Amino acid sequence: MSVFKNYLLQKTSITEDEYSKITENLITRKVSKGEILLRQDKICSEVYFVQSGLLRSYTIDHAGKEHIIQFAPEEWWIGDRNSFYFNEPALFFIDCIEDSELMVLNHPFFDAANLIPSFSDFNTKVLHNHIRTLQIRLNMLVAATAEERYLDFIERYPNLTLRVPQWMIASYLGITPESLSRIRKELARKNFKPHS
Amino acid sequence: MSVFKNYLLQKTSITEDEYSKITENLITRKVSKGEILLRQDKICSEVYFVQSGLLRSYTIDHAGKEHIIQFAPEEWWIGDRNSFYFNEPALFFIDCIEDSELMVLNHPFFDAANLIPSFSDFNTKVLHNHIRTLQIRLNMLVAATAEERYLDFIERYPNLTLRVPQWMIASYLGITPESLSRIRKELARKNFKPHS
DNA sequence: CGTCGAATTGATGTCATTCAACTACAGTGG
DNA sequence: CCACTGTAGTTGAATGACATCAATTCGACG
Numbered sequence: 001m002s003v004f005k006n007y008l009l010q011k012t013s014i015t016e017d018e019y020s021k022i023t024e025n026l027i028t029r030k031v032s033k034g035e036i037l038l039r040q041d042k043i044c045s046e047v048y049f050v051q052s053g054l055l056r057s058y059t060i061d062h063a064g065k066e067h068i069i070q071f072a073p074e075e076w077w078i079g080d081r082n083s084f085y086f087n088e089p090a091l092f093f094i095d096c097i098e099d100s101e102l103m104v105l106n107h108p109f110f111d112a113a114n115l116i117p118s119f120s121d122f123n124t125k126v127l128h129n130h131i132r133t134l135q136i137r138l139n140m141l142v143a144a145t146a147e148e149r150y151l152d153f154i155e156r157y158p159n160l161t162l163r164v165p166q167w168m169i170a171s172y173l174g175i176t177p178e179s180l181s182r183i184r185k186e187l188a189r190k191n192f193k194p195h196s
Numbered sequence: 197m198s199v200f201k202n203y204l205l206q207k208t209s210i211t212e213d214e215y216s217k218i219t220e221n222l223i224t225r226k227v228s229k230g231e232i233l234l235r236q237d238k239i240c241s242e243v244y245f246v247q248s249g250l251l252r253s254y255t256i257d258h259a260g261k262e263h264i265i266q267f268a269p270e271e272w273w274i275g276d277r278n279s280f281y282f283n284e285p286a287l288f289f290i291d292c293i294e295d296s297e298l299m300v301l302n303h304p305f306f307d308a309a310n311l312i313p314s315f316s317d318f319n320t321k322v323l324h325n326h327i328r329t330l331q332i333r334l335n336m337l338v339a340a341t342a343e344e345r346y347l348d349f350i351e352r353y354p355n356l357t358l359r360v361p362q363w364m365i366a367s368y369l370g371i372t373p374e375s376l377s378r379i380r381k382e383l384a385r386k387n388f389k390p391h392s
Numbered sequence: 393c394g395t396c397g398a399a400t401t402g403a404t405g406t407c408a409t410t411c412a413a414c415t416a417c418a419g420t421g422g
Numbered sequence: 423c424c425a426c427t428g429t430a431g432t433t434g435a436a437t438g439a440c441a442t443c444a445a446t447t448c449g450a451c452g
Contacts, residue, residue: 143263
């Protein structure tokens with residue numbers, strides 16, 4: 001049974017029959033490290049559910065610097081919902097940090113699936129979850145120092161702390177790799193132990 | 197006709213009959229400048245549609261400093277969607293910048309209204325709009341300088357620039373009032389003219 | 393082993409903050 | 423009508439947090 005099927009049956013009241021019906025044209029895609037799935041300013045025509053591996057979304061500013069928006073490990077959704085829904089230029093890139101297997105969800109899928117109330121309700125829940133994630137991230141960025149954001153990150157995503165290179169964490173936190181290195185050094189000096 | 201009714205009839209395919217049915221128990225609320233409508237850590241049990249006036253949402257950090265998240269003038273929605281939907285503690289405060297008149301939307305309203313497909317579809321659109329707003333804000337915060345964020349603000353919300361005190365704009369931009377004052381001075385020196 | 397990117401460290405620079413003083417102005421009460 | 427008060431905004435000087443640049447060191451992998 002696919003990770004996606006297992007996920008849906010567990011999280012929603014969708015039946016096996018309904019699942020078969022809405023997913024009959026669904027495809028999975030294997031992508032390898034470094035592969036780009038969406039480019040800024042292009043239309044996002046697919047939303048991905050990560051079955052295994054790790055993806056990220058990021059913007060590139062006018063100075064050419066990357067700023068990581070989100071990480072998407074197993075059982076996470078990733079895609080530019082804005083671009084997908086409104087057919088507008090994407091606000092960020094999506095690429096692949098580890099070799100991954102994705103469930104590829106396109107408009108025909110959502111059109112069919114949303115006819116099933118239990119899926120439609122679940123999708124609304126996913127959207128609210130997304131709003132929460134963005135809101136929390138926003139709050140952290142405006143109200144917390146770099147050190148606080150780092151501590152929040154390793155608490156909120158302990159598994160990512162191990163899988164993601166430090167310079168990407170720095171990019172996610174909105175600081176340079178050098179600054180993150182110094183913050184970690186300072187935390188070590190203060191006798192801080194992660195995961196204890 | 198209320199601003200809300202006008203707005204819905206214009207933006208959706210809801211009929212007059214449907215409108216009457218779903219809004220029969222709906223109330224408007226007049227609130228005055230300074231009134232607090234939602235407190236951080238409380239459950240948000242109402243979403244507001246602003247018929248007239250101006251609201252804001254903001255967090256208070258551990259140092260006691262305010263950080264404005266959003267402004268909501270006429271025909272905008274405001275509320276902690278996360279708290280409302282998941283019954284979780286609110287991530288921010290909401291209060292009143294100008295005397296305002298609000299349409300107060302609670303759970304019974306949404307439960308009834310979402311039975312009408314054209315409303316439910318519209319609500320999904322509103323959620324996507326909210327996601328877009330948050331995403332753009334996030335991108336600006338991580339990828340743009342204070343000056344760029346200010347220029348973006350006055351372009352994106354020209355009417356707010358006039359109605360909102362400067363220290364609130366600074367708070368929205370994530371800087372101090374002093375810094376914004378200096379940025380404006382510098383822009384004036386560079387012969388920058390707003391709204392020209 | 394040699395190479396290349398990641399991470400650390402040091403020296404220095406920059407942008408925004410902080411704190412404080414001062415101006416401008418609106419609202420209040422004598 | 424004028425002092426009194428409080429808030430917004432501006433300006434200056436000192437400070438602080440993080441960035442930048444450059445030089446090593448570390449570690450994975452061919």
